[in-house]
Amino acid sequence: MTNSVGSHAISQGNEMDSRVWIEDVPITGQKVIEPDARVVDAFQNIGYSLEAALADLIDNSIDAAAKHVLVRFVRTDNELHSLDVVDDGRGMNDTEIDRAMKFGGQRTYQTGDLGMYGMGLKAASLSQADNLTVISRANRSKAVGRRWQAKEARRGWQCDVVSGQFASEALDAALSGFELSHGTIVRWDQVRDFRKASGRVDAYIQRIRSSLTVHLGLQLHRFLAGDRPRLQILVNTLNVDTGQASPNFRVTPLDPFSYAHPGSRGYPKDFRVTIPQVGDLTCHAHIWPARTKEAGYKLGGGSVARRQGFYFYRNDRLLQAGGWNNYREDGEPHLSLARVAIDLPQRFQSFFSVRFNKAAVDAPRSFVDALEHAKSPDNKLFPEFVERAQVVYRSKPERKLDPVFAPGRGIRAAVAESVRSTRSVIPRHSIDVVWANLPRKTFFEIDRESDQLLLNKRFRNVLLAGRPASSADLPVIKTLLYLLTEELFHGERQSGIERQRLDAYQAALVAAAREEE
Template identity: 40%
Template sequence: MAGDWKFEVPTAGTKHLPPDARYMEALSSQGYGFEVAIADLVDNSIDAGAKDVVIHFLRDGDQLVSLLVIDDGDGMTDDGLDVAMTVGGQRSYGAQALGMFGTGLKSASLSHASSVTVVSKTKRTRPAGRRWLMERAMADFQCDIVEPDYAQLLMDRYANCPIVWSGTVIRWDGVKNFPQYGGGGQTDRYLHRTINKVGFHLGLYFHRFLMRDNFNITIAVEDVATGIEYMNFGVVPLNPFAYPVSGHPDYPRPFVAELPSVGSVGFDAHVWPPKSTLDEYKAVGSVMERQGFYFYRHDRLVQAGGWNNFRQPDQHLALARISIDLPDHSQEVFRLSVKKEGVEMSPEVVAALEDAQDGDGRLFTQYLKDGETAYREARKTSGTIRKPVIAPGKGIDASVRETIEEELPLIPGEDPISVRWQTLDNGIFFDLDRENRTIQLNQYYRAAILGGRKGTLNDAPVLKSLMYLLLHQIFEKEYSGKREKDNLQLWQSVLVSAARAELERVADGE
């Protein structure tokens, strides 16, 4: 009704509505990746002034039992532990602190473990500890007080490595993605895969800290029954801007965007050299994912790649990277996710980037054109202009997909071509599902081709890569002509003979 609308909502007092205990379950279901959760704990260590942080996997024979994060920071008193273990506990953050919301320790830990124990001591206090059990936290928010003798024992276990006068130990038990059955090398494979992933993530997101002389992160694996340390290595910094020579002579170059609500925001535009094989270039996702903005908050990387609605990913911008140090008190225009792995830019920032300039009046939009030019020129130097292809998809190893995307231009807007094993007639080796963009391989021959190895989604990378290279053009045409059909029949015959030869070798025990 006209005239009745009120712009201010009238109220009649307040009512206290504390969170239901199930809030803890919601807090721990925010989709933390394993390495992202560990990075959140490292944030706390850095805020505590730690110089050394150890990520310690404990195993008992073939069974993984616990994960610990230990640091030599300032430590916490009893009262400090209570605040740290309180959901949203109110604590004062320093001007350069990495922590923000007061939820990271709890939500990151309980996303991956059924129990998190924190034991800590300062230079002037004895060790003290608290423990959250997920089932108890969900029931009534009752947090356990750790026995003082055990708190002392845990501190003594890591005395001088790395704890000297003070420090903190965070222990995860009941880790959800630890292998349930460690036999057959399953634990070793899990550790190799997971430690590589964790090391890459920490090396990338904390590279500015790791490049300092006074900060180290170590990853180690110990057998608690024998005391044998299977692995111990330092995390290497992966600077996403550490190219040996620029991919364009005019870059890197500083730009400035003027934001009405924040003021001047500076950033540096870089162009990587083409076809780099350095880990610093490849540490972030695919070609499409690693281009764009790299946001830092207090020297900690909080987003690696992406265009944040400024523009769409483009293969021709594969070499373009921009580093932005987020200004303090800019949360209204640069909103950081709780997990600290993404930034949401307001429309104000997007508009300001369109007009951003360097000191010579060069527009940021010109940088994007220069980045595309560097990519295109690198293609021309190969002497051959390759035709665009439909991208490879599921079933093909990520490293192979990445190489194909770097070597071949992609047809935009097309669903990728997947490769999967399927039950087929034994007289054929492969089939094509055009509607679902899938190359189907005959499951009957899988074991022989894998040579007894366990099958996975991305197994047989050589075979699948060759099948993609043979068949991708079939999906790129409206129909197959006589020549394509004859080639398909030829390939079927040869591959069936080769697969049957593999089966015979397996049967003969060769």
């Protein structure tokens, strides 16, 4: 009974005072509420992988106009000690480094910058390491440094000031390879994942270097691509016990749309998605060829089915590498060939929600609904693209002839052109057909080392039957022998069955030549 009365009273109050839910909340004053220093603990579980955290640091390097970035693992014989990210960007002065190290520090981003929230340096670093040191020097400025220790931050936001002499010496050593005086070092100490490397440093570095180069090569592939890339990323190790640095390993671009030929005619195809009250967005739809083994399709290995779907970019930086954002189920094998590149214009960056670690994008329901009506210039609907990708996946592969060594000297040009127009040829290899002195019971020999098909000169005149000799004489016989033996030039040695076959050919051709005589 009491509960019934209480519910009735609340209902009455809602009806009488409903205006309070739409009126402005009255304010009587303001006060500053300092953040609890234990917020540092939250960064340790913020969702960064080691690879994603390093990518976030390199975003800052790109925003600082760096052309080169070095990721260095500092080790002893048995332990991993620390990790450095060195760049040759603009660097920072005393005021700028304080702003960079401030939690929630305000920074004005330019239109093309990769930074978003002003927290990437601290959040990414403290998600992996207990200590973060930043040392930097701007052009015509002194070297400066700051260090966050997680334990000191918890005690009351006490940030260490690094010795100017140490900062200067560290930068001089780190930037010597860049031949520049300005740049930045981000150093991680007490990296929690490095505990796994104890006693097995080589194996750990090999594994993490592999996953790191795949991640960076994919997320930043547009910056790394081309004959004159905007950015070069190197990875190496420094053994402080021996003083030796390993050779630099260069991160290469891993383009998820780098097929030589599309999997279906008419693709890639652009679809225009109209979002009410926001505008139009272009989706670049791609269909990979079926059963391809290219690196751009496999993207480092694992299930390629999880790589289907949307690839969102912001200022050329990849934010999401696959997934359908609730448009349809992720990971369906029959859609493994379907990928869609979407560059987010400035006006859409508040419509789509970019995850804090820049590893995924959340799309509103209105985007998913609009995809059903998205059209290409040839009036195809987006769902038709999805259906076509499934058809290509299920189709049987076309059987293709293997590439061949092209006909070379001794075979008529018209014959060689015919072969090239109907078969793909292996670059820098051709088979020359030449006359040579061979034993009487031999019609031809195969010389793999010089890529030559040798014909017995003693049968030449009888086969010519009075016609004049030339470098390309007897085109029918030479062409038939080229076609008969071409595949035998590919292997390093002949198999037993191949030798038996050649012996049978020799006997038959020698018998035929003697009949001509």
